[in-house]
Amino acid sequence: MKRKLDATKSVKPTVSDAGPAAAAADPAPMSRAQRALVERNRQRALLLRQARLREHPSQAALDGGCAGRVLRVQGARLVDSGGGFFVDEEAADPAPAAPAPLREIPAPIHVSERPACDECDAAVASSFLVDSFDCAVCDACHKEHAEKYALVTRTEAKNEYILRDSDLDEREPLLRFITRRNPHNPRWGQMKLYLRLQVEERALLVWGSEEELERQHELRDKKREKVKVNKFNRRVKELRMAVRSSVYKKKLTGHEHTYGEEVYDEEADTYTRTCTECDHSQTYEKM
Template sequence: MSKTSEDDHETKRIKLASSSKSEGVITEKISPSKANVIRIAGQNYIDTEGGFLIEEQTKPKEKEIIFENQSFTEEYKCLQCSREFLSSFLQKSFDYLVCDGCKDSNDKHSLITRTDAKAQYLLKDCDIDKREPPLKFILRKNPHNSNWGQMKLYLHLQVEERAIEVWGSLEKLEEAHEAREEKRIKAKTKRYNKNLKALRMEVRSSIFKKTSGPKHEHEFGPENYNEEEDIYYRTCLTCKFVENFEKM
């Protein structure tokens, strides 16, 4: 483009700017990289250099692409075979990371009722429900009577692990079992001896009533104590009747 043509274009811009100012419109010069673009009242116009302006077309805003957080399924590693798996019965029911392929329902991964768990491992309700983490369970209908309440079934090995936490070891648990059994036998023997003693006293009293005459009055000697049977007794000096009794 010749110098004369450039001067003409610059003259047109000056005239246009002057005309805009006279009409109260503010114009702005655009950076040199956009020499043919001018801004009037906040709007960009393209100078066609032919005596008129064309409104500049703004580029459409690019749509924001929002990526929603996608939930990814967590993978677990089997404690038995070390393979990864997405879900299994033991994982969902008891948080125990063993895949369905390694599940041994008859032995290692067998289930136990709450009643049997408490009796076999000497656990209290707080040991099962309150101690962290509480033992997980599944509900099943009672096989003996469907009208009864549902049974709580626990993973046997988790119950055993909890018993070790409570008692310290399986050996100490066995010692506790033996101590309780010994205490139970002693209490049972004591009740038996007490009942036997009462029966003997009742028999002896009935024999005396049948053999004694109506006019006979016993004249008992001094009291004696039978350590073996833990009873006191005294003997009639006349008929040799022995009366047994206990002292409170």
């Protein structure tokens, strides 16, 4: 036993005194065959990765059309995505998104060409009314005379000044407007805002004078009142017909006889009775 222990102590470790870090710092040079094997393995890994990332064979049909791979479920068209699930046909082939409209910023006005403000006669280089409505008014005067240079919606412009769509969109010179999100319901889309001063000028251009505009207002009010009266009369007539139809019940059955007193015939041993409303008579025997 003592000899075995001495033999065990005399065994020396194969790792150098510098440790594993020093051994890893000086790796043995690779042979040409080993480098070729590493390159082949790398190329094979790249091919496998490209095969996994490659399109599904049905993807080309998905891009070109959905024939043969469409499933109808309760009226909806579902397309096999090739990944183990179905998607909506519209989601599988989405329409290209429209590019966002670009806003054109006007170039700065030269000092010699700057218009004078209609209220204070100061040169206006840039302001909200100048940039949006081509109205020579500075921002300070705009705030001071906010009611005069107020904005109106398209509906208000048509109702207050009796204007049509063609008067706002087609008649020269075209009215300028700005778009804002509808505060009442964003799903209604953008609303158009016009400068009230320019809308009033357009109304005078269309109707000629303020007196004619007032007369058009009166005619419109009369037409609306007439429409209300006609609608009320139709409603009253419908109610009268409904009341009459509920009171009057049409008889769909035949005539029901109302018999008087029966008369006995001793010779024939029969009884006879006659309807009080018609000449019908009935003869019968009694057991």
